[in-house]
Amino acid sequence: MGHDIIFTFAGGMASALLLGYLAIRIGLSPIVGYLLAGVLVGPHTPGYIASVPVAEQFAEIGIILLMFGVGLKFHLHELMAVWKVAVPGALFQSLASTVMAYALLSWLGWKSETALVTGLALSVASTVVLIRVLSENRDLSSRTGHIAVGWVVVEDLLTILLLVALPVLADTPLHAGGLGALGMPLLSAAGKVVLCVAVAIIGGGKIIPWVLSRISDTKSKELFMLAVLALALGLAVLASKFFGVSMALGAFLAGLVVGRSDYSARAAAEALPMRDAFAVLFFVSVGLLFNPQELLADPLPALILLVVVVIGKPLAGALVMRLAGEPRGQDLQLGATLGQIGEFTFVLGTSARTLGLIDQAAWNSLVAVAMLSIALNPTLYRICRTAGRKSAPVVPPVRPALPSGHTLLVGYGDVGKRVHADLAAKGVSLVVIDSDLPTIRRLQRIGVRAICGDANLIEVLAEGGLAQAGGLVICCELNNPAQLLHEVATRHPRLRIVVRRTENGGAELISGADFTVINEDSETAGGLSDALLHRNTPPHGKA
Numbered sequence: 001m002g003h004d005i006i007f008t009f010a011g012g013m014a015s016a017l018l019l020g021y022l023a024i025r026i027g028l029s030p031i032v033g034y035l036l037a038g039v040l041v042g043p044h045t046p047g048y049i050a051s052v053p054v055a056e057q058f059a060e061i062g063i064i065l066l067m068f069g070v071g072l073k074f075h076l077h078e079l080m081a082v083w084k085v086a087v088p089g090a091l092f093q094s095l096a097s098t099v100m101a102y103a104l105l106s107w108l109g110w111k112s113e114t115a116l117v118t119g120l121a122l123s124v125a126s127t128v129v130l131i132r133v134l135s136e137n138r139d140l141s142s143r144t145g146h147i148a149v150g151w152v153v154v155e156d157l158l159t160i161l162l163l164v165a166l167p168v169l170a171d172t173p174l175h176a177g178g179l180g181a182l183g184m185p186l187l188s189a190a191g192k193v194v195l196c197v198a199v200a201i202i203g204g205g206k207i208i209p210w211v212l213s214r215i216s217d218t219k220s221k222e223l224f225m226l227a228v229l230a231l232a233l234g235l236a237v238l239a240s241k242f243f244g245v246s247m248a249l250g251a252f253l254a255g256l257v258v259g260r261s262d263y264s265a266r267a268a269a270e271a272l273p274m275r276d277a278f279a280v281l282f283f284v285s286v287g288l289l290f291n292p293q294e295l296l297a298d299p300l301p302a303l304i305l306l307v308v309v310v311i312g313k314p315l316a317g318a319l320v321m322r323l324a325g326e327p328r329g330q331d332l333q334l335g336a337t338l339g340q341i342g343e344f345t346f347v348l349g350t351s352a353r354t355l356g357l358i359d360q361a362a363w364n365s366l367v368a369v370a371m372l373s374i375a376l377n378p379t380l381y382r383i384c385r386t387a388g389r390k391s392a393p394v395v396p397p398v399r400p401a402l403p404s405g406h407t408l409l410v411g412y413g414d415v416g417k418r419v420h421a422d423l424a425a426k427g428v429s430l431v432v433i434d435s436d437l438p439t440i441r442r443l444q445r446i447g448v449r450a451i452c453g454d455a456n457l458i459e460v461l462a463e464g465g466l467a468q469a470g471g472l473v474i475c476c477e478l479n480n481p482a483q484l485l486h487e488v489a490t491r492h493p494r495l496r497i498v499v500r501r502t503e504n505g506g507a508e509l510i511s512g513a514d515f516t517v518i519n520e521d522s523e524t525a526g527g528l529s530d531a532l533l534h535r536n537t538p539p540h541g542k543a
Helices: 004-025 030-040 052-073 076-080 083-107 112-122 127-136 143-171 179-217 221-243 247-259 264-270 272-288 292-297 300-323 330-337 343-354 360-391 414-425 437-445 458-463 481-491 525-533
Strands: 407-410 430-434 450-452 471-474 496-501 516-519
Touching: 004 030, 004 052, 004 272, 030 272, 030 360, 052 221, 052 247, 052 272, 052 343, 083 112, 083 143, 083 300, 112 143, 112 300, 112 343, 112 360, 127 143, 127 330, 127 343, 127 360, 143 247, 143 330, 143 343, 179 221, 179 247, 221 247, 272 343, 292 360, 300 330, 300 360, 330 360, 343 360, 407 414, 414 430, 414 525, 430 437, 437 450, 458 481, 471 481, 471 525, 481 496, 496 525, 516 525
Parallel strands: 407 430, 407 471, 430 450, 471 496, 496 516
Antiparallel strands: none
């Protein structure tokens, strides 16, 4: 074995860093770069070759942490808000794309099980890519964005169910008795899943919060992060060993339990960065198993599947939107968000590959279609978005007109909540900007004007009515606050800007003459409010 683990980790991360950076620089998703990084260090290309068995183990950890993150961020209300469109839409679109792929691959002579599982893997869109495309076009908080997010939530749940069904399909091939032979094995598997879910939700719902509470009392950030990771990996292993279900399902349930506790936000902030690191290695391992020579020798299956993903899936989604009576023009826009595949395709594909349900040709096709569809999706979305808006009827704006002189509040964490309450009590009209979608939706449900977006982008601030605003309060860390806020102050010289300087950042703000800086250590939320409202303070003054 030698140093295979270290070399594979270092080589995979270094190549992912390089190609991920290059992908972003040319306007592609970094996922494309990570997949190409795996090809680069794989056994089918010259140069350094990483250890495939080690990479597969990293991939297993990546899947567990990825599914834990899905459970942690799963919020039923996101689905319930648009369930009348998202649930039937996701079911129909998944069925349509699976049937299309199955029929075409069977026509090419593929085995029934391989054709079916490949079609199922194609039916799942990438949540990461979808949210990124919507955010870049400032559509995440729109009606179409809400439906699209609910749609992929349903697809994620379908993926979890399919992970349960795959071992049954592997043990009972279709040619051995048809779909009817799967009945009893599926019922048995479903019973195990129900038992596992009951134990996790009922038992884990009491034990896990208690454990996290005890760890939190130690005030140790490292111990808390370790506890969250141990729960994710531990419950995944227990689910596999004692209930015979996939470790991915166990990790999802662990995330679900932690997400329902009072420690969900802290778990996301402190423990999930490690998930992102192993998610990168997961994509590298996917590319590692890709054989470009075999794909070039027989590219037809990949081309057929690419057509299913970038044309068939969007059309199926658009049809559901049209039948559901959604406004004309949003159908193509919604459909375009689904015209790609990503992480959950490979979660399903990895499990199927381990069980022998898909072969190398199917794997090559899935990787190629993922890279191409992710690369094409932003352009496809912009084209469909433009076409949809041209065909849409003229209607009043969905978002209510913003009041002149309102205050933009960026960041709705602990400090942001206190500032919001203080300013609202003083009669200040507020618009909240935060990158956390569930937080935004909670605020919108109680009547607070709120926008989901990255406040590091001046375009997002503009969407919040920056030109009409009288004040801007920054309660969270920004990537390059001095540059952004100087630009804002230059464009809007009458805007009063107050910035919360955090303990770990913001030193460059001290020299700023364009905004008031309040130190976190010495001031409270009331200090931020007073700095904004103090009549004797010039609009832009030094700290």
